Amino acid sequence: MAPPMSADQFLTALRAEGLRVVEVDGWRTHNRAGHGTWGPLNGVMIHHTVTHGSAATVRICYDGYDSLPGPLCHGVITKDGTVHLVGNGRANHAGAGDGDVLRAVIAEKRLPPCGKADTDGNARFYGFECENLGDGEDDWPPAQLLAIEKAAAAVCRHYGWTERSVIGHKEWQPGKVDPRGFGMDWLRERVQERLK
Numbered sequence: 001m002a003p004p005m006s007a008d009q010f011l012t013a014l015r016a017e018g019l020r021v022v023e024v025d026g027w028r029t030h031n032r033a034g035h036g037t038w039g040p041l042n043g044v045m046i047h048h049t050v051t052h053g054s055a056a057t058v059r060i061c062y063d064g065y066d067s068l069p070g071p072l073c074h075g076v077i078t079k080d081g082t083v084h085l086v087g088n089g090r091a092n093h094a095g096a097g098d099g100d101v102l103r104a105v106i107a108e109k110r111l112p113p114c115g116k117a118d119t120d121g122n123a124r125f126y127g128f129e130c131e132n133l134g135d136g137e138d139d140w141p142p143a144q145l146l147a148i149e150k151a152a153a154a155v156c157r158h159y160g161w162t163e164r165s166v167i168g169h170k171e172w173q174p175g176k177v178d179p180r181g182f183g184m185d186w187l188r189e190r191v192q193e194r195l196k
Contacts, residue, residue, distance in 0.1 A: 002159045004039045007088045009158065010074070014083055017154035017194075019147060021075075022084045024062055030071050031089025037123045038090040043105045043165040044155045045094050045125040046148060046187065047073065048132040048178040054078040057131045062086040073127040075151060081143030083128075083151055093129065094121025097172035108164035111171050121172055126155050134180045149187065153194040163191040 005013065007028040014021050031038070051057040057076060061084075064070030071087025078084065096117035102124060104111050128151050132138050152166045159165075168184040169176045 002039075002041050004041055004089070005155075005158060010088065011085065013154040013158045014075070014085075014151060017150040017157070019150050019154065020082045022082055024058060024084055024086050027062075027071075027085040028088050030062065030087050032069070032071070032092055032122070033089055036090055036120055039123065041126065041159070042102060042124045043126070043161070043167060044152045045121065045127045045167055045169055045172060046152065046179050046184070047093060047127060047129045047169045048134040048180060049076070049129045050134045050178075051131060052133060052138075054080070054082075054084075054131060057129075058084045058086065061129050064092060068092050073129040075128045077128055077130045077144060077147050077151060079131050079141050079144050081141070081147035083147060090122055091127055092122060093127030094125050094169070095173055097121045098174070101167070101172055105165055105167060108162050110164075111167065114170075114172055114174055117173055125167075125172075128152070130179060132179070132181060134178055136180055138181065140181050145182065149190045149194060152187070153191045156191065156195060163188040163195065166191055 071091040076084040098114040099119040
């Protein structure tokens with residue numbers, strides 16, 4: 001378990017991993033404080049957005065929508081591999097998920113299948129939303145996949161976590177399918193290589 005990074009620490013970690021980062025106005029204080037805890041932190045969660053167009057995607061992830069206010073993640077990774085920071089603190093991205101999965105992440109063990117939604121993930125995970133329609137046909141450009149790998153590795157490196165602290169939304173919450181179009185085991189292998 002680890003305390004949240006400060007905004008400066010988060011930005012520094014991402015840039016140190018070689019990422020191109022855009023700071024969206026207000027991101028440092030944009031969060032869901034007062035709607036639950038933020039921390040201790042245990043991992044990184046990867047999502048796809050079901051959106052098209054970088055500017056619209058970033059705006060949706062910053063603002064959210066009527067039934068789910070923003071921020072909807074901490075960073076938005078667009079098709080060109082840029083990380084747009086939209087939140088710092090608790091964000092509406094993970095929702096309720098499987099406590100057994102959280103225990104496996106904490107222990108950095110192989111994940112069990114998720115079958116229940118009994119644990120608040122918004123308190124425990126950094127979230128990266130990745131621009132993709134999520135239909136299994138929209139492509140994942142190499143620059144975007146590299147940025148996803150680097151972003152996950154940056155957070156893991158800061159905390160001294162292994163690749164086992166990186167999960168997909170579909171591995172956390174029953175009924176979710178994201179990210180769709182690449183495998184999480186494949187991503188974890190890439191993160192593991194990068195952390196070496």
